[in-house]
Amino acid sequence: MEAVFEILAEPNRRAILSLLASSQRSVGEIERQVRLPQPTVSKHLRVLREAGFVESRVDAQRRLYRLKPEPFQEIEAWLAPFRRFWSTHLDALERHLDRVDPPEPAKRKIRRKR
Amino acid sequence: MEAVFEILAEPNRRAILSLLASSQRSVGEIERQVRLPQPTVSKHLRVLREAGFVESRVDAQRRLYRLKPEPFQEIEAWLAPFRRFWSTHLDALERHLDRVDPPEPAKRKIRRKR
DNA sequence: CACGTATATGAACATATGGGTATATTATGC
């Protein structure tokens, strides 16, 4: 199996996966949302399909693509040994995240999830 | 910043990170454990350092490398939207994981890894 | 069955990156 992290290394593939996280989509829909030529999208979908990130269902001339959960769990599994580590550094972590993605200025706005 | 997933796409870098997950190490120690030529190790360490995955501390002529937590949390953050999704598929997931890494057969033989 | 739509595939190319060897740098101990 092609390693999951190699698959995710490609920004357009991550974009496609993020799209599919909300709902399944046809190739044409994906193509329009990520603004890539159709062959490019099809090729990325092929990679994602062969790596088990997505599966496709035939709907007339369309193919509807949707996520499969397994590879995500593999990532989780790989991350597990590090989780112990970073949980002991939560303070530095929050400072870092505030730099990367500063929280709303404490009014009554909803605090952004991270 | 170079995207975290691109960094993790490299197997040797993942190996180095896994090593550092247990404790900090010098370049020479890493070199011996991952069985790569020293320049290769130094290059990967540079990439990891510039991406914020590790930091180095000077100890005489050695540099001790240790993990930094922030990039791991970025991965967590990226995964979050998908977590909702895969948690609704736990059954299929467990079946998959059993295929990838079967649980011990409860006897006393050790099942061969694949 | 001809045509349009939707998707997949093939070929050619450019680029990025990891590995290898040699060399530079920095620190230490004498």
Place this chain on the structure above:
DNA sequence: GCATAATATACCCATATGTTCATATACGTG
């Protein structure tokens, strides 16, 4: 200050992979 150890960098090369354009395949409709 010199020899040695530990690590970093430069340069070159080979390979892998993403993009583009062209074309092929599959399905649906008249």
